[in-house]
Amino acid sequence: xxxxxHVWRQKNARTPGRFVTYEAHDISPDMSFxxxxxxxxxxxxxxxxxxxxxxxxxxxxxCGTCGVVVNGRPHGPRERTTACQLHMRSFADGDSLTIEPxxxxxxxxxxxxxxxxxxxxxxxxxGGFVSAPIGSAPDANAxxxxxxxxxxxxxxxxxxxxxxxxxACPNASAMLFTAAKVSHLGLxxxxxxxxxxxxxxxxxxxxxxxxGSCTNHEECQAACPKGITVETIGRMNADxxxxxxxxxxxxxxxxxxxxx
Amino acid sequence: MNLDPKIPSGPLAQKWSKTKFDYKLVNPANxxxxxxxxxxxxxxxxxxxASLAELGYYVKCFCYQDSPRRAHSIAAQGGINAAKNYxxxxxxxxxxxxxxxxxxxxxxxxxxxxxxxxxxxxIIDQCAALGVPFAREYGGLLDNRSFGGAQVxxxxxxxxxxxxxxxxxxxxxxxxxxxRGQVEMFPRHEMLELVVVDGRARGVVVRDMVTGEVATHLxxxxxxxxxxxxxVYFLSTYAKGCNSTAIWxxxxxxxxxxxxxxxxxxxxxxxxxxEHQSKLTLMSESLRNDGRIWxxxxxxxxxxxxxxxxxxxxxxxERKYPSYGNLAPRDISSRAAKQVCDEGRGVGSxxxxxxxxxxxxxxxxxxxxIREKYGNLFEMYERIxxxxxxxxxxxxxxxxxxxxxxxxxxxxLESTIPGLFVLGEANFSDHGANRLGASALMQGxxxxxxxxxxxxxxxxxxxxxxxxxxxxxxxxxxEAAVRERGARLLGIKGKRTVTSFHRELGRIMWxxxxxxxxxxxxxxxxARIPPxxxxxxxxxxxxxSGGEINQSLEMAGRVAxxxxxxxxxxxxxxxxxxxxxxxxREEHQTPDGEALRDDERFTHVAVWEHAGGDRAPVxxxxxxxxxxxxxxxxSYK
Numbered sequence: 001x002x003x004x005x006h007v008w009r010q011k012n013a014r015t016p017g018r019f020v021t022y023e024a025h026d027i028s029p030d031m032s033f034x035x036x037x038x039x040x041x042x043x044x045x046x047x048x049x050x051x052x053x054x055x056x057x058x059x060x061x062x063c064g065t066c067g068v069v070v071n072g073r074p075h076g077p078r079e080r081t082t083a084c085q086l087h088m089r090s091f092a093d094g095d096s097l098t099i100e101p102x103x104x105x106x107x108x109x110x111x112x113x114x115x116x117x118x119x120x121x122x123x124x125x126x127g128g129f130v131s132a133p134i135g136s137a138p139d140a141n142a143x144x145x146x147x148x149x150x151x152x153x154x155x156x157x158x159x160x161x162x163x164x165x166x167x168a169c170p171n172a173s174a175m176l177f178t179a180a181k182v183s184h185l186g187l188x189x190x191x192x193x194x195x196x197x198x199x200x201x202x203x204x205x206x207x208x209x210x211x212g213s214c215t216n217h218e219e220c221q222a223a224c225p226k227g228i229t230v231e232t233i234g235r236m237n238a239d240x241x242x243x244x245x246x247x248x249x250x251x252x253x254x255x256x257x258x259x260x
Numbered sequence: 261m262n263l264d265p266k267i268p269s270g271p272l273a274q275k276w277s278k279t280k281f282d283y284k285l286v287n288p289a290n291x292x293x294x295x296x297x298x299x300x301x302x303x304x305x306x307x308x309x310a311s312l313a314e315l316g317y318y319v320k321c322f323c324y325q326d327s328p329r330r331a332h333s334i335a336a337q338g339g340i341n342a343a344k345n346y347x348x349x350x351x352x353x354x355x356x357x358x359x360x361x362x363x364x365x366x367x368x369x370x371x372x373x374x375x376x377x378x379x380x381x382x383i384i385d386q387c388a389a390l391g392v393p394f395a396r397e398y399g400g401l402l403d404n405r406s407f408g409g410a411q412v413x414x415x416x417x418x419x420x421x422x423x424x425x426x427x428x429x430x431x432x433x434x435x436x437x438x439x440r441g442q443v444e445m446f447p448r449h450e451m452l453e454l455v456v457v458d459g460r461a462r463g464v465v466v467r468d469m470v471t472g473e474v475a476t477h478l479x480x481x482x483x484x485x486x487x488x489x490x491x492v493y494f495l496s497t498y499a500k501g502c503n504s505t506a507i508w509x510x511x512x513x514x515x516x517x518x519x520x521x522x523x524x525x526x527x528x529x530x531x532x533x534x535e536h537q538s539k540l541t542l543m544s545e546s547l548r549n550d551g552r553i554w555x556x557x558x559x560x561x562x563x564x565x566x567x568x569x570x571x572x573x574x575x576x577x578e579r580k581y582p583s584y585g586n587l588a589p590r591d592i593s594s595r596a597a598k599q600v601c602d603e604g605r606g607v608g609s610x611x612x613x614x615x616x617x618x619x620x621x622x623x624x625x626x627x628x629x630i631r632e633k634y635g636n637l638f639e640m641y642e643r644i645x646x647x648x649x650x651x652x653x654x655x656x657x658x659x660x661x662x663x664x665x666x667x668x669x670x671x672x673l674e675s676t677i678p679g680l681f682v683l684g685e686a687n688f689s690d691h692g693a694n695r696l697g698a699s700a701l702m703q704g705x706x707x708x709x710x711x712x713x714x715x716x717x718x719x720x721x722x723x724x725x726x727x728x729x730x731x732x733x734x735x736x737x738x739e740a741a742v743r744e745r746g747a748r749l750l751g752i753k754g755k756r757t758v759t760s761f762h763r764e765l766g767r768i769m770w771x772x773x774x775x776x777x778x779x780x781x782x783x784x785x786x787a788r789i790p791p792x793x794x795x796x797x798x799x800x801x802x803x804x805s806g807g808e809i810n811q812s813l814e815m816a817g818r819v820a821x822x823x824x825x826x827x828x829x830x831x832x833x834x835x836x837x838x839x840x841x842x843x844x845r846e847e848h849q850t851p852d853g854e855a856l857r858d859d860e861r862f863t864h865v866a867v868w869e870h871a872g873g874d875r876a877p878v879x880x881x882x883x884x885x886x887x888x889x890x891x892x893x894x895s896y897k
Contacts, residue, residue, distance in 0.1 A: 012808060030533045032644075038538055038759070045757045045812065050803045053811055055326060057499040059539045061640060062424055063330040078643075085643040110470055111809040118447070121327050125439040129432035130391040134311040134709045137382070137389035141346060144400025154393040154418060157425060161329055190391045 001027050001093035005040065007052055008100045013108050013116075019098070029089035033076060034059060034066060036088055053112040061085040061225065064160030067167070068113045069100040074164035074223040082162065082225040102163050104172035106210045117163050119209035120177060126205035127198040128181040130190050149187045156183035158226040168223035171212030176220035178206050179236035180228045186239055196243035199236055261516055261869045263882040266670040267371045272888045273353075276375045279671070280714050284721035291316030294720050295479040297464055299451045299506050301328030303423075303701060304684025305485030306430035307708025313437035315713055317720075320477055321434070322446045322466055324501055324814075329431040332487060332499040333704060336423025337544035337637065339407060339415035340387075340701040342380035347404055351412040353377045358889060360699060363409040363589055364664070364692020365841035365857065366891050367519070367865075369884060371671055372689045379710040380702050384416055386709055390429035394418050405633075407697035408545055409589040409896070415698045420544055420637040426701055430708065450814065451506045452745070453738040454482065454513045454680070455728075461510075461680035462728050465738045467746070469814060472807040474742050476735050478728050480720055483712065484510060485683040485704075488663035490523060492822045492829065493774075494766020496660035497529060497542040503818035504825050507667050507686050515675040516668035516867040516880065518688035520825070521833035524695055524842050525775050526661030527593035530644055530654075531613040540659040541644055543616070544637055545697040548586040550621035550630065551654070553577050553593075555614050559604040565615055565653045576600055584896040591694040591842045591855075592896060594658035598775045599853065601657075608655045617653035658775060662700060664691040664842065665832075668867045668882070672715035673707060676867075679719065683707040688865070693841025746806045749816045754799030758815045761796045765819070765826055768792070773830050778846040782834040786827065793823040828868060828877060835879055838862045859891050 003024040010017025024040050031039070034056050041051035057065040061082040068083055070076035076086045091097070099113065107115040145153075157180070165176035182199050185191030191198070214233060221230045268275040268282070286294065294317050298309040301323040309321040323331060345351040356377040361368055384402070388394060395403040395417050404413040418425040437443040448469040455463035455476060463478035489504035490496040511517045528543045554573045561568065576596055581588045588596070597614050600606065607613045622630050627650060631638070638649045645655070666688040673681045673689070684704040691699065728735070772785025796819070804810040838858035839848040848856040865882040 028534055028536055031536050032538075035536050035538050039536060042757055042759060045801060045803055046755075048801075048803070051812060053809055057325060057330055057501050058332060058335045059500060060335055060497075060541045061643070062335050062421065063325075063332070063499060064327075065325060065330050080639075081643060085640065087643065087646070089646060114809060117326060121329070121435060121438075121445075121447075124329075124432060125435040129436045130389065131436060132386070132389035132391075132433075133314045134307075134386055134433070134713065135382075137385035140344075140384045140388035140394075141401050143388070145396050146400055147396045147398050150393055150396040150400075153391075154395075154425075157393050157418075157428065158421060160424075161327065184393065185391045188391050188393065190389055 001029060001088065001091070003027060003091065003094070004096045006096065006098045009052070009112055010109050012111055017109065027088055029087065031088045032059065032084055033070070033086040033088065034084050053114050055114050056084060059084040062160060064162040067102060067162045067164055069102065069167055071098050074102070074167040075225050080225055080227050102167035104166045104211070106172065106174070107163060107166065119211070120161050120163060120174065122209060123174065123178055123202050123205045124181060127194070127201035128185070130185060131194060132190070143189050145189060153184050153187040156180045156187070156228060156232050159228050160226055162225065164223045164225060165220035166211065168219040169212065170217055170219065171215060173214050174206050174211040175214040175233050176224065176228055176230065178202050179232035182236040182239055183232040186235065196239055196247050199239035200243040200248060203240060261676055261867065261880050263516065263668065263676070263867055263880060264670065265369060265882060266672060267369070268671065272370065272374050275371050276378055283714055283718035286717050286721050288316060292318060294318065295320065296716060297477060297479040297482045298322070298485060299464060299483065300331065300485035300487060300686070301431070301434065302331035302333035302485060302487060302684060303427055303430055303704030304708040305331065306427065306434040307705050308483055308485060308683055308712045309443055310430060310433035310437050311709050311713045312716060313442035315717070317716070319437070319443045320446065320479065321443055322449045322451055322464070324448065324450045324469065326447050328434055328445060328447065329428065331427060332502055333427045333701065334424045335499065336701050337420045337542065338546035339405060339417035339422045339698040340383065340426060341407065341414050341698040342384045342416060342702070343377055343414060344381055344384060346402060347413050349412045351414050355412065356380060356414065359410050360690070360696060361692065361889055362894055363696035364694055365855065365894050366692065366863070366886065367840050367884065368690055368692030370886060370888055375711070376690050376703060376706050379706045382710055383702060383705045387426055387429050390433060392418060392425045392429045405546055405549055406587060408548065408587045408593070409696040415546070417546065420546070420634060423701055426705065430705070452509065452742045452817065454510050455735055455738045456513050456677060457728050457732060457734045460678045460723070463735065465742050467742065470809055472810070474739055476730070476739055478730070480725065481679045481681065481716060483681040483683055484667065484686050485708065486686045488666065488685040489825060490660045490663050492765065492826050493660040493769045494762050495532065495537060495540050497526060497540050500539060503821070505818055505821050507682070508821040508825055510667060510675065510677065510680060512870050513677060514870065515677045515680060516869055517665070517828065518668035518865050518867045519665035519832065520829045520868065521773065521836060521843055522664035522693050522841065523660060523829065524590060524662040524664060525594045525658045527590055527597055527658050528616060528656045529659035529661070530641065531608055531610065531657040541640065542661060543641060543654060543656055545590070547616060547634060547637060550625070550633070551586065551616040551618050552620055553586055553614055553616055555600045555605040555607060561605070565607070565617070574600070574605070581896045588896050589694060589696060594775055595844060597658055613655040613657045615653035616656050618649065619653070622650065662695055664688065664693060664695055668865065672718065673711055674715065674719065679723070681712060681716065683712060693843055745817065746813065749800070749802050749813060749820070750806060752798065752800050752802065754801050756799050756801065758800055758802065758812055758819050761792065761800060762815070762819045762822065764792060765789070765822055769826050769829070773833050776844050776846050777833050779834060782830050786830045786834065789823065789827045789830070796820065796823055831877070832866055832868065836862060836866060863891070
């Protein structure tokens, strides 16, 4: 099949970018979307041009590295599918594809289709963990976990941190990403001691990174390649309310921003 | 080359506890004066960095990905072994130890494997405490499944995303230490040189992959947890970025490279579709719990799988290995698949594939039970092949998946360069000639959570603390080497792309040093690599500059190293004139086609020493002593 690509090219974070048009000939429907870009890049290099820079690694939909907006949709047209698992059979011969990086203030473009998603790591660092130093654990079966809660926790933990939810959101909010982690840990008994502090700290970091607020468009859920649902946001909001009535109140009384 | 494995004396079961007591300690107030470099952020790297930081050491952690959470441990699907015996089915530390030594075809070090089995239970406890959402039974207790090479159910899992969940646990522990300022994280940084001062590893030279800046980081010790080198085959189940550069630089600085030819070909991957293929995707071994592997009995049978009647199907694993059946170990299953395809009984358009069929278990357990266990894997298969495995059997074929070989380490995980420790898949220590399923996650976390925190303390306490000036001649030389190499790659301006060289190398490796090997083919392969390498350094084209994001430059450096490592792999395969585990030499097989070891001549680790320049590397041996298990013929019949 033959396609026309309009690809965002940008030298670095300081230089303005622009769309450049490429013809992609003889593309096999069995290629993944990234393999199609590989083919285009090989031809660019052979022609003495710089290839299109894009992030990718595992190419099996689990590492969360890849991600581009195709015709306005993060990771392209197929639901619950990362760009690396999207295959060209999802497109038709003669299609025109506009390919852009994630667009969000908190994700500066580094080059072409590559953005800096370090903000997501900093949200995790703010509280997305259970403080259980290595060597301190009781027997794993000492604390039974209701199966339904373990399953719901796993549903949320499936987040791959790709950032598609941010790219899809009109407010460039990272609520779904943050809520997925708050849900994953908050549903497990192991996550209870830090549950409310976690929600408070992670949301504070999310705001500090310049992500927008949630106004219930639910575009994030539609774009999520792992099917994370907005229920997680509901749970996080509930934890946040509880946090303001517990750790937050005590912190305010003691004038201690550290809480507790 | 000093290859003293430093195996502690005393009975096997007491070696590790005795050693932990014998190790010197660094007192808590002094720990913060020490710094450690960790290269890699997978299970071993993130786990090690977090646990060293928790102890109070200052850690600098580097990864080439944009976030430590993306390390390829994340892609492990099926599970992690532990000897919990939660199912009362006769498991024990000893049985896990024995299965692993036997699975490795008696080419691993007893003491290391025993320690691995011993800490396996602590790993499950730790991961549960960190919030890993393991699969549970209705009573709230942990669920298990079975993996190849074992007759007990000892594999813990989180759907088909066990590696992801374990890695996120380690990553979150790491992020906690980053937020405390105890770990400094350097994502998008690639290690390009090791700094050795007065015979000790003291630092690394890294390239900032965003700005291109080359800088040196110094510390009291260096750990490499950079994973395996299977991408030398080009097509593999590894992530595209996985590379051998860190361990290859260390090898060239004097670290021994052990058993490079021990490369695992995983039996259940999605077959290749065409020339454009950039990687291969694994279908977890756990699928073999419920899937049955078969091919038609007749050669060249092109009927749709549903049209082949039961009596015309050959469930060849069940036929050849009745006691393990579809759960025969990986090396054996891969070879069996190759055999039936060589006989002309392979399926799919290329004839390079076998069926993995769930019809029987869907009939027995219902489609919902199968969906709950394997839903995400079935979905992944459907995405890639456009076929629905609930109704049509999967087609699978073996692919490069893991490397048991790696940098040689002693019992303390220290390489032949003092102060250079190697963790996880990057080392060679625990899996012998074949790794059993669900053991890689176990080893990565064992090394990171439970071994390096002890052995590092002992090393630092035994070693006089000295400072290395930032302008030390060794530092300057290492930085200059990195800059010179980058400039050289950019300056060739030839006609062929980096990928075209990589693809050609991969083809040579697969054809000459794949699932079955023989002296003539290996020699022919060995002759094909130097001319390719020569052409690479004359005719590769790397566009762009060194002072920016340049993915072609990154790949060029990695492929340049693969072009050297590939030769070492073949050389090692040629010298190991026996069959063992993954290393099947056609000259050495039993009448029914099973691997035939030569214990007399090859009960040893082959350790290669870089000789410098163009001189041939030197092969050394670490003899393997089996004091606790009997060297038996490995049988899964």
